[in-house]
Amino acid sequence: MKALPSSSGSSGEKEASSSLVIALGSSLGATCPSEPPMKARRSLEPVLLAPWGSCLLALGAPASRPTRKSDSFLWPFGMTTALNRGCWHKSLAMMATAIKLAVRALVEVEVRRKSERLALSEAVAELGIRDVRAIGLAHRLVLETLKRLNLLDEVAKAALAGEGSLEDLGARARAFLRLFAYRAVVEGASRRELASFVLSAREALGKGTLRPIERALGRCTTLSLDDVLASRSGDERLALELCVPTWLLRLLCRDLGRQVAIGLLKASLVQAPSYVRVNTLRGEEGEILASLEQEGIVLEPVEGLRHVYKVVEAGKPIILTDAYKEGLVYPQDKASCLAVEVANPRPGQVVLDVCAAPGAKTTYMAQLMGNRGLIISIDFSRRRLGAWRKLVARMGVKVAFPILADARFQLPTRLRADVVLLDLPCTSTGAFAKTPSAKWRLGPRSPKNMAKVQARILRASAEHVKPGGVLIYTTCSLLVEENERVVEDFLRANPDFELERPEPFLGLPGLRGLSKAQRLYPHIHECDGYFIAKLRRES
Known part of the structure; x- marks a missing residue:
């Protein structure tokens, strides 16, 4: 999600540490079930009510380091560690580090309203992990x-059982209770897994942090999702099952129909496929693919796009490959690449890239232009433009230049462009799988407020489209308010622009009669939810 323009910057992607976090999470997360079972667990005895040593023994944790060769320990996310090899304490230390990072990031997301990417990347940097x-x-x-x-908060409230409110807990205790509720109730972790999780948390967070929630942790092990959902019905229950605010569920159902809305919300709960773009500015495509194969990366081409591949298998995160470090490949969603190919910038043309940072689309346009022509990239965030500069340099782009400016207002350039590409700030309703924190920052007025910002940027940018040129309007939102209605209003006020069918056309037709626009849905197209409209100015 691109955040709303502001004078103080926003919670966007960090080029180095944030990309590392995303790539590592995507790759290492492969050992985690892609869709944790949303079903009732067998109730367990409340075993966390006793003092710490007793509660861990009751859950099945070893009282001391095991020595028997037959002992093994099933660690969270399917990682099996042989205890007799001396890995038990190392694994506890790794888990403690992960919990410390996760809790810190969750607190920053809740208290300071940062994105998960920014919060976690900052925690990694500040803690030196x-x-x-x-x-x-x-x-x-x-x-x-x-x-x-929202679902985990309901579990946590049930686990607290009237002994206090979730809001009254300290931020770190609240964050860990949510983590534990996920592991115990949604994922269905075993007693031993939960014991190791608590033991690691005690090491990471200290006794004092966990003391107020000791009884709640025990009760979590006796709860099932059916217990939590039993008193709910209708849209309220469905919103908890799909993990989305009730008002947003109703809005999506109104805009898209109930079946489509439920499908895309279910897709947002599972790990999305990963895609990479091969950068032919740095090398020959076949040679780059061969080098990736040698590093254990298995790819398959995306039909209809030129240099885009789906990651089928990855022996390690893409960001840790030599090909990535040398600028030969870049992780980029299929929908984002499609928007650039719809723009279809050609060698020698002038391009205006608005809301451009951190530079994924800028660098792909330069690639399609063969590094011939001119790209002016505009963004309001100094920090994000710093990431843009690093990416442009690594990818070997020579024709792109940045401007720090707020695109809601008149742009500080007299440039007339062949292509204007708008990657607009939005509610990110199509990207909840990757940026789930976005849905909890939204309110019922968010889509309308965001549409006003989008309309202002569209009007300001359209002035720079030369006669016969094109403007590409894109968002990763699936709400009609931010897409078809903004485009309709613009076309009504600007008769010198007309909607043109984009090529490639990989999605489904737009709504409200805008059949020449295209929409992509996570559960249908295996990518971010996206809206793309191509507007051409009369010659």
Whole structure:
């Protein structure tokens, strides 16, 4: 999601540490079930009510380091560690590090309203964490918890059982209770897994943090999702099952129909496919693919797009490959690449890239232009433009230049462009699988407020389209308010622009009669939800 323009910057992607977090989470998360079972668990005895040592023994944790060769321990997310090999304490330490990172990130998301990417990348940098397994596990814990925040809060409230409110807990205790609720009730972790989780949390957070929630942790092990949902019905229950605010569920059903809305919300709860773009500015495509194969990366081409591949298998995160470090490949969603190919900038043309940072679309346009022509990239965030500069340099782009400006107002350039590409700030309703924190920052007025911002940016940018040129309007929202209605209003006020069918056309037709626009849905097209409209100015 691109955040709303502001003078103080926003919670966007960080080029280095944020990309590391995302890549590690995506790769290492492969050991985690892609869709945790949403079903009732067998109730367990309340075993966390006793003092710490007793409660851990009751859950099945070893009282001391095991020595028997037959002992093994099934760790969270399917990681099996042989205890007789001396890995038990190392694994506890790794888990403690992951919990410390996850709790810190969740607190920053809740208290300071940061994105999960920014919060986790900052935590990694500030704590100096270098353990890639811990970073990957923390990313998965944060992502899966934020995907189900409303449901986990209901579990936590039931576990507190009137002994206090969730809001009265300290921020760190509240964050860990949510993590534990996810592991115990949604994922269905075993007693031993939960014991190791609590033991690691005690090491990471201290006794004082967990003391107020000791009884709640025990009760979590006796709860099932059926227990939590039993008193709910209708849209309220469905919103908890799909882990989305009730008002947003109703809005999506109104805009898209109930079946489509439910399908895309279900898709947002599972790990989305990963895609990479091969950068032919840095090398020959066949040679790059061969080098990736040698590093254990298995790809398959995306039909209809030129240099885009779906990651089928990855022996390690893309960001840790030599090909990535050398600028030969870049992780980029299929929908984002489609928007660039619809723009179809050609060598020698002038391009205006609005809301451009961190530069994924800028660098792909430069690639399609063969590094010939001119790209002016505009963004309001100094920090995000810093990430843009790093990416442009790594990808070998020579024709792109940045401007720090707020695109809601008159742009500080007299440029007339062949292509204007708008990657607009939006509610990110199509990208909840990757940025689940976005849905908890939204309110019923958010779509209308965002549409006003989008309309202002569209009007300001349209002035720079030369006669015969094109403007590409894109968002990762699936709400009609932010897409078809904004485009309709613009076309009504600007008769010198007309809607043109984009090519490639990989999605489904737009709504409200805008059949020449295209929409992509996560559960249908295996990518971010996206809206793309191509507007051409009369010659």
